[in-house]
Amino acid sequence: MTSMKDISKVCGVSIATVSKALNNHKDIGEDTKQYIRRVAKEMGYYPNSSARALKTQRTYNLGVLFADEAGSGLTHDYFVNILEAFKRTVEEKGYDITFINTGAQTRSYLEHCRYRDFDGVAVVCVDFYDRQVEELVHSDIPIVTVDHFFPGRAAVISDNVRGMRDLLTYVHSRGHRRIAYIHGADSHVTRNRLTSFFNTAEELGLNIPDAYIKEAAYRDTDGAGRATEELLGLSKPPTCILYPDDFSCFGGMNAIRKRGLRIPEDISVAGYDGIRAGRHIEPCLTTLVQDTERIGARVGEKLISLIEKPRSTIIEQIVIDGRVYEGRTVGRV
């Protein structure tokens, strides 16, 4: 590896001059600058990030905390899409991203961040009630969280209240009155959707019997299937079932078909998330598409502004709208 030292020898100048020339300081003559640059290029010089980080305390490396509740890791469509958009956004600004180790827990999340000296951290997907997450969030490292708000910290949040309202309103507009909701396991997101579901139902004058509310873990096709069977077994079964997410909806659809019922002729279903596969199955899934592209991009932008201009940055919740995707799983009734 060629270092500045090597270049300085070849050029017959000091290391300081090389550094300044390469970093375009104004107190180096134009000719010298060009000369040094040329030699550097010829010698295949590339700066050493460790040395630079050591001196400047800036790594241009961002940590990503990504720990799916179910341990499915990177296979979670919604979060992975956010991550992808986030990655693209920050890479454009010269940052790299490194995963915060979640598997082999020899050090805490915070310790890991200190070790790697991340300039900032994006908390994309995680158990927000974990003590290690708490510790990390209360540290002095710039942080942006997704879908969860911590007081005094920036967050980008998919609008679950509005999302559920739009979805339910759409289903209602298709004539459905007996609507069941299988919600996900308890979390901020779940509570928001649930509250919004009930509020919207009331606004729409819907009567939702208790038996129409079920719980199944997110992305648990079997659990969603079982809940679906229970709903279908009711004396007055719903005409439409809302699911925690698209995957769960797949599970529900299978349970429905096992009973010999058709979708959407006999019963309607709707998912949540808008994963790619949903658009390519038959009938294609009606769902609430979360705008992962914008969410990820905003997380990136916000995090970088927290890092680069900490003073001028207002801490805030950034709320991102989704939209109803009209597939063909919600029939007219």
Next chain:
Amino acid sequence: MTSMKDISKVCGVSIATVSKALNNHKDIGEDTKQYIRRVAKEMGYYPNSSARALKTQRTYNLGVLFADEAGSGLTHDYFVNILEAFKRTVEEKGYDITFINTGAQTRSYLEHCRYRDFDGVAVVCVDFYDRQVEELVHSDIPIVTVDHFFPGRAAVISDNVRGMRDLLTYVHSRGHRRIAYIHGADSHVTRNRLTSFFNTAEELGLNIPDAYIKEAAYRDTDGAGRATEELLGLSKPPTCILYPDDFSCFGGMNAIRKRGLRIPEDISVAGYDGIRAGRHIEPCLTTLVQDTERIGARVGEKLISLIEKPRSTIIEQIVIDGRVYEGRTVGRV
């Protein structure tokens, strides 16, 4: 941030002693060691990776080159599952992973690797004919590639030859004789599957008319749909169609249904990959499941052994078997 210097002051010993104590060198007294360790812990000390890397030339950080051909990035199911398994494996051994910037190309892949001083690189998903990839592969950085073999470098390869053979044999065993194959865009993987398809067909005594061979880009549902329509329009259409991957198969299934045909009663289809969604749709997809878990794990193990014991490590191709998943899209004929 507490440094060794701080600890050394508090303990009244030299920095060297602190370093040795923490790194468990044998020439430090047991009492001193314990004492220093205790103080370090109390002061919340954590080593600085940049400083350490600068000195030791080891970063314990691995680069991941992950550039989906279609720019879909992390949303590619097959590769993302490999990545996940890879990540878990190397994290267990104390390595972190950082993405090699593929979007904002201000520096080449190799330059990026030098900059970050990766101990090694996993090339998971990329255009292997890219000049930058060439450059990287021919450098002195330990590398393991997935699904592509470069002479003199380690590779983990999903057995596409055997996979296609198993799949075709299975389809044949279900009574199909008129079998079409929509293959993906040209690549090593595609060529292997295609060759294997023809060889197996010959072994089985199948006659495959030219019109039964089509091409569509990987994961391109529309393209697969169009190719499917062409196949269906033939005077003697196939009874079974094989697709480049599961997603394409979804596209094909939709095209088939648009014609009013039923799967698998009227026509059979099979995918390739074994993505999660395929198992949860109706009817669930018959496909060749690639063992992403093992592929990712082997990439991790191999890469680490290349790094940690470069001498004793034999460069090799590691071939991983897949297996046919019997869904319900291939009927008996």
Next chain:
DNA sequence: TATATGTACGAAAACGATTAAGCTATGGCA
């Protein structure tokens, strides 16, 4: 002419660790 200003560069410290080499007691042994 004497002084101020500006330009172009260099010397050296510092970032936080690792490590070879050196130093100093202490105890064992002839």
Next chain:
DNA sequence: TGCCATAGCTTAATCGTTTTCGTACATATA
């Protein structure tokens, strides 16, 4: 008693940068 090992530390160099403070010289100003 004299000598040598050994245990247990310390000194100091080093990794590759960045950055502050000088310095030397040329030019402008009074």
